[in-house]
Amino acid sequence: MKNIMDKKTNLDDYLADLGISEAEDEAPTRKAPSRPEAIGKTAAPEEPLVIVERFLHGLVTRLDEGLDVRASEVEDGIEAEVVGERAARFAGREGRTLSAVETLAYAVLTKHTGRSDVRVRIDAGGFRRRHAETLAKLAERLAVQVAKSGEPHELQPMPPADRRIMHITLKDHPDVMTESVGEGSGRHLVIKPRHAS
Template identity: 65%
Template sequence: MDNRTNLDDYLAGLGISDADEAESVPPPAPDPQAPAISPALSHPHEEPSVVLERFLQGVIARIDPTLAVTVREAEDALEADITGENAARLAGRDGRTLGALEVLAYTVLAKTEGRSEQRVRIDIGGFRRRQADTLAKLAERLAVQVAKSGEPHEMQPMPASERRILHITLKEHPDVMTESVGEGAARRLIIRPRHG
């Protein structure tokens, strides 16, 4: 399989092509004496929400200028919603593009703030909301199954954000409890009977 062709097809689907690259004027050569300044990092005393919003607006302007970004401060993270008619396509297969965008946004904020404590959650076209609803319903079904059988159920490895949804959903459940086991990408959740 030709990776170049697949990448070109993917970029064309996002409205980005080699023709776009050829038409753009190359940036001037950087001055080796000047400090490197990234546009997203050029205002070091800005609020993290402003930095995140500017970064995301820059990304989506290149992909689909009809999309809109809203950033708000939640209790434990900065949350951003990207909305618009074609927003759901931007999430990518199984939310992979969305996950990559979150990692980039987190990195930009960490470099701006000089620390990496700020958590970032991004939803694109309601993808995360739908995913959370699906996971919560799955957790409830599995809790009934575990409570009835008395046998623990071990999930497949999943990202921390998905395990968190399952933990929160079943936190107050009277018959089951949850626990995460394993390391790194192999970390998974086990639903166990609470008594027994």
């Protein structure tokens, strides 16, 4: 199988392969407000939410016309969900497609705004929500085991977002604490007793 990365050098090449031209990945321009009280209340053309929503809408509708995107601003960035009858398929195996699309959306956002402080999180068909619930339940089960045995438990390496879910789940647990150890793709979570016996 030919590796698409071999000949691609920048984001514009990837977008072109997806059928998204430079003009189409631009944020839409807004009409000038007609009422005096509306002046200053319109979104700027480079607003992060508009950029991400437009990019994702263009991408998902090219892949499947039955899909759409709902995006909103949250405290630390932008959350978007791919919706539609076959949205869950968009997540890909173990959420890898979602992670790749998040990376692309973040790159488009950074390219257009110059900002790198806006997080982009994308879900499809509730995949991330269900995955987070599964991780939280796992963290709670392992916390009980660690508290009972008094021995730390090391998990397999996992993505930062997954480690974060487990850290948050157990941050106020009275008997255990969590720590991320390792480097790069080998970084993993350790659940250990809060109070040494």
